Amino acid sequence: MKRSLSVLIASVALALAGNVTAADFKACFVYVGSKTDGGWTQAHDIGRLEAEKHFGGKVETVFVENIAEGPDADRAIERFARSGCDIIFTTSFGFMDPTLKVAKKFRKVKFEHATGYKTADNLTSYNSRFYEGRYIQGQIAAKMSKQGVAGYIASFPIPEVVQGINAFVLGAQTVNPDFKLKVVWVNTWFDAGKEADAAKALIDQGVDILTQHTDSTAPMQVAAERGIHAFGQASDMIAAGPKTQLTAIIDTWGAYYIKRIEAAMNGTWKSQSTWDGLVDGILTMAPYTNMPDDVKAMAMNTEAKIRSGDLAPFTGPINKQDGTPWLKAGERADDGTLLGLNFYVQGVDDKLPQ
Amino acid sequence: MQLALVRRQYPSRVLSVFTPFIAFGLTLLAGSIMFAAQGLDPLVTLYTYFVEPLIETWSLHELAIKAAPLILIGVGLSVCFLSNNWNIGAEGQFVVGAITGSALPVLWPDFANFATLPLMLLFGVLGGCAYACIPALLKTRFNTNEILTSLMLVYVAQLLLDWLVRGPWRNPEGFNFPETRIFNDAAILPELFSEYGRANWGIVFALVAAIGVWLMLRKTLKGFEVQVVGASPRAGRFAGFSSSRMVFFAFGLSGALAGLAGIAEVAGASGQLRPVISPGYGFTAIIVAFLGRLNPLGIVAAGLVLALTYLGGEAAQIALGLSDKVVRVFQGMLLFFVLATDTLIHYQVRVTGGTTAGDSRGDR
Numbered sequence: 101m102k103r104s105l106s107v108l109i110a111s112v113a114l115a116l117a118g119n120v121t122a123a124d125f126k127a128c129f130v131y132v133g134s135k136t137d138g139g140w141t142q143a144h145d146i147g148r149l150e151a152e153k154h155f156g157g158k159v160e161t162v163f164v165e166n167i168a169e170g171p172d173a174d175r176a177i178e179r180f181a182r183s184g185c186d187i188i189f190t191t192s193f194g195f196m197d198p199t200l201k202v203a204k205k206f207r208k209v210k211f212e213h214a215t216g217y218k219t220a221d222n223l224t225s226y227n228s229r230f231y232e233g234r235y236i237q238g239q240i241a242a243k244m245s246k247q248g249v250a251g252y253i254a255s256f257p258i259p260e261v262v263q264g265i266n267a268f269v270l271g272a273q274t275v276n277p278d279f280k281l282k283v284v285w286v287n288t289w290f291d292a293g294k295e296a297d298a299a300k301a302l303i304d305q306g307v308d309i310l311t312q313h314t315d316s317t318a319p320m321q322v323a324a325e326r327g328i329h330a331f332g333q334a335s336d337m338i339a340a341g342p343k344t345q346l347t348a349i350i351d352t353w354g355a356y357y358i359k360r361i362e363a364a365m366n367g368t369w370k371s372q373s374t375w376d377g378l379v380d381g382i383l384t385m386a387p388y389t390n391m392p393d394d395v396k397a398m399a400m401n402t403e404a405k406i407r408s409g410d411l412a413p414f415t416g417p418i419n420k421q422d423g424t425p426w427l428k429a430g431e432r433a434d435d436g437t438l439l440g441l442n443f444y445v446q447g448v449d450d451k452l453p454q
Numbered sequence: 455m456q457l458a459l460v461r462r463q464y465p466s467r468v469l470s471v472f473t474p475f476i477a478f479g480l481t482l483l484a485g486s487i488m489f490a491a492q493g494l495d496p497l498v499t500l501y502t503y504f505v506e507p508l509i510e511t512w513s514l515h516e517l518a519i520k521a522a523p524l525i526l527i528g529v530g531l532s533v534c535f536l537s538n539n540w541n542i543g544a545e546g547q548f549v550v551g552a553i554t555g556s557a558l559p560v561l562w563p564d565f566a567n568f569a570t571l572p573l574m575l576l577f578g579v580l581g582g583c584a585y586a587c588i589p590a591l592l593k594t595r596f597n598t599n600e601i602l603t604s605l606m607l608v609y610v611a612q613l614l615l616d617w618l619v620r621g622p623w624r625n626p627e628g629f630n631f632p633e634t635r636i637f638n639d640a641a642i643l644p645e646l647f648s649e650y651g652r653a654n655w656g657i658v659f660a661l662v663a664a665i666g667v668w669l670m671l672r673k674t675l676k677g678f679e680v681q682v683v684g685a686s687p688r689a690g691r692f693a694g695f696s697s698s699r700m701v702f703f704a705f706g707l708s709g710a711l712a713g714l715a716g717i718a719e720v721a722g723a724s725g726q727l728r729p730v731i732s733p734g735y736g737f738t739a740i741i742v743a744f745l746g747r748l749n750p751l752g753i754v755a756a757g758l759v760l761a762l763t764y765l766g767g768e769a770a771q772i773a774l775g776l777s778d779k780v781v782r783v784f785q786g787m788l789l790f791f792v793l794a795t796d797t798l799i800h801y802q803v804r805v806t807g808g809t810t811a812g813d814s815r816g817d818r
Contacts, residue, residue, distance in 0.1 A: 164778075168730065168733050170723070170733075171719070174652070175768070179769070179772060182512070183772060183773075256632060258630050262630075440629045453621075
């Protein structure tokens with residue numbers, strides 16, 4: 101009995117060892133969704149695979165998917181910390197407090213949490229300025245729309261989503277000051293049925309451009325059926341609408357993951373709070389398609405200006421939705437304000453759920 | 455060659471004890487085939503799945519955290535199911551218990567003293583109990599099907615929680631994110647042995663509840679009433695037992711325990727309310743109740759086994775790259791085999807039409 105048990109343990113150890121290559125560094129990823137969701141989590145997984153490829157055999161990457169936010173996340177992260185991970189990326193806002201808790205227990209492991217705001221000596225927070233892409237989209241929408249009204253399928257009224265809505269409207273207003281935006285809240289990140297219904301409702305209300313802050317390709321497909329244009333989200337959705345997609349915001353985390361893993365390997369990793377944008381390569385615009393050359397040129401010009409820092413989407417004069425002034429002419433919103441953004445700018449035809 | 459199910463004159467006592475084990479064995483067997491089909495060594499996978507989580511202290515603590523709500527809810531459900539009341543809405547009672555219990559630390563964060571936690575637990579119990587009494591009232595008053603009403607009320611509870619954490623109860627310092635403020639220290643359920651792991655008092659509540667309900671069912675008139683009304687409502691009426699009072703008792707008790715599980719989960723492992731606080735404990739507890747033969751002590755064992763499937767699934771995912779869907783497949787297979795083997799307690803398989811035993815085995 102005892103012998104067979106030890107044989108079993110030995111065989112298990114061997115099998116596990118077989119899995120582990122000669123990698124001297126282990127990077128681990130905790131996902132909130134499925135790695136094939138076609139949106140958010142898939143974008144992180146593509147980043148993970150890029151990092152793995154970049155380092156050849158020197159870095160082993162491991163992931164765990166569909167981890168619910170809450171106590172389950174504590175355990176998944178702790179399991180990683182115990183299993184010899186050198187750096188752990190937790191890729192959903194709701195993992196923030198669990199990551200912090202585990203980080204306090206395992207001081208030698210480095211932690212990176214996406215889209216949150218808490219940090220520690222061994223915990224960094226990182227995020228992407230998705231709103232920069234939204235601003236470009238708004239400009240394109242104002243050029244392409246005949247009705248002067250776009251529809252926005254929104255997930256949850258958190259600052260990140262509100263930033264996107266506001267940036268879209270601000271971009272559009274640079275082209276057409278009277279541009280209007282209708283918003284539908286679907287209260288989910290991923291629900292093809294709900295997203296499609298929202299798309300249909302918006303089109304029935306007269307919008308002729310669609311954009312979304314949800315992850316399925318359903319809105320793109322509805323837009324294609326109805327013959328209007330739309331923007332993709334998180335991943336390139338051109339396959340769902342070859343004649344429909346104008347561009348898409350693609351989350352490209354790979355560059356960031358490579359940078360941070362490298363820093364951790366050569367000992368230069370420091371706790372920080374990063375909020376990278378187009379210039380850092382953390383988000384990328386899909387090719388500008390299905391639009392005239394002058395619109396394409398304008399979009400590329402705006403993208404270049406954002407990259408160079410000449411243009412910041414949230415630059416005054418900007419009024420709040422009710423007409424009261426928010427930013428004076430030339431004044432730029434600071435990151436603290438943006439990270440807690442909970443009001444609309446003028447031109448949004450919706451009441452922000454509070 | 456034909457197979458027939460023939461009713462036994464007396465239910466088999468031996469089988470009624472052993473079917474959960476047979477079911478578990480069959481699940482392991484079917485699971486091994488599934489692993490092998492995915493190109494994994496079944497032995498290694500089963501080891502990672504069912505043994506590895508048991509050999510480390512911190513992991514045992516996690517097991518206790520995961521098992522506590524399953525046992526608490528399952529014990530309550532056993533009283534419901536024994537008395538023929540089909541409460542499918544424990545998930546909703548869990549959520550409502552968490553909400554009513556959390557009202558104190560969320561709305562009065564400065565009320566932090568020795569009374570905070572007991573009051574929270576009490577509110578959680580009352581909330582879950584009251585919420586479970588809605589389907590009980592509908593059943594006794596309007597003869598509504600309690601399976602439907604209790605299930606529908608789950609969604610009502612989940613949406614209520616969702617609305618609260620995104621709206622009036624949202625953390626004022628939380629950058630608009632959908633979560634309540636973090637509970638003050640007096641509102642946190644203490645850990646049992648904090649230097650070794652995270653297990654908290656929730657598991658103690660679960661064990662006390664299991665023993666309490668077991669004693670109630672075995673030693674008291676009320677327990678006898680539960681079983682008589684459940685087995686034969688007509689006999690119950692002759693005995694002078696009120697079936698509508700039994701409906702309220704069963705729903706009330708199971709709702710109270712589900713509510714306690716809810717507030718213990720939130721005050722213990724999470725420390726705040728979020729839009730989703732349960733990975734389906736209320737539904738998994740139905741499997742737990744049946745796997746435990748509706749016997750509170752059996753439910754303790756069943757709760758630990760189901761908790762182990764969660765932990766093992768995660769371990770296997772990390773160590774072997776197994777899909778997380780396997781956990782649910784495992785739990786589904788377990789329930790399937792439990793229900794299937796239960797048939798054998800009351801029925802015998804007979805071969806009719808004169809064939810050899812070998813053939814019939816092939817057919818089974």
